[in-house]
Amino acid sequence: MTIATTQSLGEKVRADFPILNQEINGNQLIYLDSAATSQKPLSVINALDNYYRYNNANVHRGAHHLSTKATEGFEGARDKVAQFINANSRNEIVFTRNATEAVNLVAYSWALNNLRSGDEILTSVMEHHSNLVPWQMIAQKTGATLKHVGLNENQELDIEQYKRLLSDNTKLVALVHVSNTLGCINPVEEITRLAHEKGAKVLIDGCQSVPHLPVDVQAIDCDWLVASGHKMCAPTGIGFLYGKENLLEEMSPFLGGGEMIGEVFLDHFTCGELPHKFEAGTPAIGEAIALGAAVDYLSNIGMANIHAYEEELTAYLFDKLNQFPNLNIYGPKPDGKGKGRAALASFNVENLHPNDLSPLLDYDGVAIRSGHHCTQPLHRELGVSGSARASLYFYNTKEEIDAFVTALKNTIDFFMEMME
Template identity: 70%
Template sequence: MMLTQEKTLAETVRQDFPILHQEINGQPLVYLDNAATSQKPLAVLNAIQDYYQKYNSNVHRGVHALSAKATDTYEAARVKVAQFINAKSYQEIVYTRNASEAINLVAYSWGLNTLKAGDEIILSVMEHHSNLVPWQMVAQKTGAVIKFVELTETQEFDLEQFKTLLSEQTKLVSLVHISNTLGCINPIEEITQIAHEYGAKVLIDACQSAPHTPLDVQKIDCDWLVASGHKMCAPTGIGFLYGKLEVLEAMPPFFGGGEMIDEVFLDHFTVGALPHKFEAGTPAIGEAIALGAAIDYLMSIGMDKIAAYEHELTAYLYERLREIPELKLYGPLPNANGEGRAALASFSVEGIHANDLSTMLDDGGVAIRSGHHCTQPLHRYLGVNATARASLYFYNTKAEIDVFIVALKDAIAFFKQMMN
């Protein structure tokens, strides 16, 4: 009797992603830019099409059948988001265009109305610009001071230095969960616990963790958490802000207009209930519904299963990368099982610009990212102007990693020959 080998997760799901089955420059597409954005399964594509074809209507404003169905489906997606991150209530989930808008919402609603001169904000040198620039703007307006956690020798979050930065003046700690450049996984539960001992609020940027690993905001105990739908199989233009109910209730509205009101008079208005007081105007209805479909899809696979498979991919990716002595890798190395870091690798090659490597790989159908990955301060800290980055998701395969490695070796050999 012949034993059939069990399919990998990628082999099981790749049929769900039409975009992956094409050629680029005459070669099969190998998409390794998932930290920038993920591809979308048919379930998500169909959810958007169904909304526009079958029940397109504005939400919360009509009593006719289309509006009722749109509203029900739109709000059901909010419940799915709450369940996905284990929030206590759907009222703790605010739809935003993306994680950047979610952070700005907190910065302008809470930050500008709470922080004052001398108050301290703690960030890290690895933050995405979206978790840096809004706080710089708030600091300029309020006189608050920003402090930065640096890196350990293994290019991870320096927890011991973080402890020395905290004081009674610390009002906010806002940190990335997983670095989109270093791939390090920050100890956010411990960070949150320590910050709360000083009375500080904590915001977590979960853009690189929500698509890849289970999240439990009650266990983390953060005050806010943000994520973008497009990195977790949903469309662009939709993200969310999680906030503890009591924290959101204390925050004033950020945008004014329709939907966020209770009553409006010529000389004043009253705000609506959570979460709608932060959602002015017609929202991204189809995108929110598709976010719900994306969460259904991810949960049908299982976030634990996704994480486990990505550990396997990470171990194999780094095993193959070690074959290339010219590479300088950034961030901590994974353990033998691929655990301890995200399923991405940022690297540089002396004398070869990351953009040139990326362009050469694209000629062979391999899509990777090059540049500063919206972490310019981190790149300056590391002493490199740009890195190349290969980032994986659960639909990638070891065979694709092999193609990437061959293409990378060929590209390095080509440029070294050109330099000689």
């Protein structure tokens, strides 16, 4: 693909995403909901199509050509993911349906067997429900106590409170890397180091970081990290759990059945080797292969390049939104170059419900999110029931931000006139 170097990254890659080339109500689609799910490039779509057209077979179980090809693609995707996040071994990557299943795997395979009454699980008020509800369930079953880190004056994770809440009773820290509502980037290396000093294990929710910036699990030193493929240009129905190999070896299987076994007898079984002991049943083979294609696509662009471009978009977005006098944006403010937060803005307009904004913007072809973004406790902390959210990815452009801001202004003006 030969394109003039003066083009932005977003302009260079747009042709790779066929869904973006369409009109909504006669207006060019402007997709600003990538924090919910990303769009898919042709290489990923083709990888999924190619599997079902030419290599559809079950993995690991057949000696014929199709099974061999399917297994090579499936296990090759595992290698790609391991390299993408700098895992120490391919055995540390477990394919799951999504990040939610990955969190639950840790909850039921490790926490349920290791936590007791008096132990503490430390999370935060900004967590996605997927990194809250499983720990609430585990606390109910084990008698462990849940504690939550709040926000500081900049609406970031209160790291000083985190330090105060850490104790010898803390056995697990489960925190998000990048908030899907506040956009803050939490200092996960410091968080992990402090937790380990207390002997606690650490799980990081990487759903909003792995697709957007370089993530190195060995540098973070977390015990587990979860991510969802559909937020990183891969299909839905595929995600992964990273876990340190020694921990995964110690953990019991999450589900029983085929694929996860070594040997089965009428009254007992033995587990298969890592990572297969956590992958019961026929996996999402085509989706995993397409996840591998998504990793290839992102790696070819370069995660550092994606992050730098998104910082540029963030600075531009906030510069435009800050011109609205009656608009409140949640989370820390980026510096002049867009550094310090993710490329999203959750906001409310004074006297307007976010669910009223979204449909009118959609009429203009602008797709944004409205609601609680699976962070109800956080919105209660902020004193609102929900918010509107515009979330960007590397296929967006400044011109799209301009169109969004124009549509937002027209929508606000329309509602203001209706109220007069």
